[in-house]
Amino acid sequence: MKRLALSFALGLGLATSAAATDIDQMTDAEREAFGAEVRAYLLENPEVLIEAYGVLEQRQAQAEAVADRNLAQANMDALYNDGHSWVGGNPDGDITIVEFMDYRCGYCKRAFPEVEELVETDGNIRFIVKEFPILGEASVLASRFAIAAHQLYDDETYKLVHDTLMEFRGDITPDSLAQLADTFGLDSDAILERATSNEVTAVLQANMELAQILQISGTPTFVVEDEMVRGYMPLAAMQQTVEEQRAD
Known part of the structure; x- marks a missing residue:
């Protein structure tokens, strides 16, 4: 869930600084501020997580279907x-x-x-x-x-x-x-x-x-x-x- 939240927050421009595009380069203060903004955004917009999980499930289903097709064709x-x-x-x-x-x-x-x-x-x-x-x-x-x-x-x-x-x-x-x-x-x-x-x-x-x-x-x-x-x-x-x- 943290990874999903981070991805959405980055994509929506919620980073506090240019360094926010790379979490490893953030200072402790930047990380704390960034995390607070992500949390606040998701609390205000919980439907984002539902949408994200829907996309994730769809991608997983597509990947499984491709894997099954490859198995069937090989056998x-x-x-x-x-x-x-x-x-x-x-x-x-x-x-x-x-x-x-x-x-x-x-x-x-x-x-x-x-x-x-x-x-x-x-x-x-x-x-x-x-x-x-x-x-x-x-x-x-x-x-x-x-x-x-x-x-x-x-x-x-x-x-x-x-x-x-x-x-x-x-x-x-x-x-x-x-x-x-x-x-x-x-x-x-x-x-x-x-x-x-x-x-x-x-x-x-x-x-x-x-x-x-x-x-x-x-x-x-x-x-x-x-x-x-x-x-x-x-x-x-x-x-x-x-x-x-x-x-x-």
């Missing part, structure tokens, strides 16, 4: 072509959205129907799911089950399991997952056995490492082309983000 191949993530929507779409998600994340569940609507109504979006279980053992169990189903069966089976888990409201346990598999005529024993395999572990490890590189620590996190959106985003905002990417 496009891992985001788009890792060889293990489920790819839906239009595989030839002009916009790619990657979502890092957790089946126990309330905001992921809230975003789920809106993401589905976005992809379906737009028709020109490629959508990639990254299993990113960070909310405890049940999250890991669910992700392992979904990945195992994908590896043992196909994209359609993964989509079926994924959607069901996104809408699931009960406790995620081996028994509840086995019941889910049985409902769809899948081999629950085979899926649960595969879920503990090195092949499934490798997928989760790769996703975790990529998330760490991208400095992703929460879900949902979306990467829309090279723009990173950290947290829940309502449908209208997602649509706007997609259109902005198309316009670039």
Whole structure:
């Protein structure tokens, strides 16, 4: 706050002498007088600090967006072509959205129907799911089950399991997952056995490492082309983000 006050005071010509342009060259008396004028000005005009913080926050947000964009661009191949993530929507779409998600994340569940609507109504979006279980053992169990189903069966089976888990409201346990598999005529024993395999572990490890590189620590996190959106985003905002990417 002292630094902000000093900057504003200097910019507004509140210095007591020419030496005030360099605080280190001030005498003790000049510093005391200068500080008193700064304090008096800010007490009379507190909105200056509010405005300054607003500008600072805007600059920080812009810097973070640039850093995120650079991270995304540097890791496009891992985001788009890792060889293990489920790819839906239009595989030839002009916009790619990657979502890092957790089946126990309330905001992921809230975003789920809106993401589905976005992809379906737009028709020109490629959508990639990254299993990113960070909310405890049940999250890991669910992700392992979904990945195992994908590896043992196909994209359609993964989509079926994924959607069901996104809408699931009960406790995620081996028994509840086995019941889910049985409902769809899948081999629950085979899926649960595969879920503990090195092949499934490798997928989760790769996703975790990529998330760490991208400095992703929460879900949902979306990467829309090279723009990173950290947290829940309502449908209208997602649509706007997609259109902005198309316009670039």
